[in-house]
Amino acid sequence: MNTLPQLTDALLSLEERVAVLTLNRHDVRNALTGTRLVDDIVTTAEWVNRCPDVSVLVITGAGSAFSAGGNIRDMAERGGDFAGTPAECAERYRRGIQRMPLAMEAVDVPVIAAVNGPAIGAGFDLANMADIRLAAESARFGETFLNLGIIPGDGGAWFMQRLIGYQQAFELTLTGRLVEAEEAKALGLVLDVVPDDDLMTSTLTLARRMAAQPPKATRLTKRLMKMAQRMALKDFLELCACFQGMSHNEPEHLEAVQNMLASMGKG
Structure with missing residues (x-):
């Protein structure tokens, strides 16, 4: 690719x-x-x-x-x-x-x-x-x-x-x-x-x-930023809920959480 x-x-x-x-x-x-x-x-x-x-x-x-x-x-x-x-x-x-x-x-x-x-x-x-x-x-x-x-x-x-x-x-x-x-x-x-x-x-x-940020969440966030310019808040929040549900089920999310916990432990 x-x-x-x-x-x-x-x-x-x-x-x-x-x-x-x-x-x-x-x-x-x-x-x-x-x-x-x-x-x-x-x-x-x-x-x-x-x-x-x-x-x-x-x-x-x-x-x-x-x-x-x-x-x-x-x-x-x-x-x-x-x-x-x-x-x-x-x-x-x-x-x-x-x-x-x-x-x-x-x-x-x-x-x-x-x-x-x-x-x-x-x-x-x-x-x-x-x-x-x-x-x-x-x-x-x-x-x-x-x-x-x-x-x-x-x-x-x-x-x-x-x-x-x-x-x-x-x-x-x-x-x-x-x-x-x-x-x-x-x-x-x-x-x-x-x-x-x-x-x-x-x-x-x-x-x-x-x-360096999680790549799939980065693309979804860019999409949200663009769509926020032309959507009503209620519709936008519904889209956020859908995108967030997708993000929580991506392996990159769990990896990022584990990395954050590890860095907190070092502190």
Whole structure:
């Protein structure tokens, strides 16, 4: 089950239950259009859900950028993902980049974005699709679609307001301004800002701590956290009861209890 899928424009590794997906088109600043990166992200997300050996997924970028979002040259030339009539363009979005937010939202395990540099447009939105974001000091963020006369067509307007509230998300989206890493932390867009050279060390430390938790309960807890956002309390508690009944009957629960008792005995 831990055979890695074949990717085209990204690199994937798995160690200590932590999968690391590295966007590897630094020649175009990891643009999500005009490359196969969306395909690679969707493939990885689906693989993670099938692979019981993965407990955490980390996404980062190779080179100086996390992701520059859309390919502006293709926009200028009305080529690639941006060609055709309004109906053709809309269908290309549905069959193209919009698969990414659906796949990311469905990932069963915690997802951490290690934002190593600029995350612009759809690249910013990709980071916001993760559960947690850690930023290098050189990272910058921008919901820059309006600067180009287009809208956030990949779901960015859905994700960001759920992170920082409608008013803050509205201001960032309607002004299209760039946000430095420290302001992103103050806004609640990122959990922490670390020196560039420490980004992956800090990210993997957090990822491994999560990956050390019982894997089945971790996936159920991630699912609960997501479903809590759209369920009434009474229905949510019923789901919790069902998931808890499952958890109490898993061998990993008994093992964790025994480990806790052993550690208490040592104290």
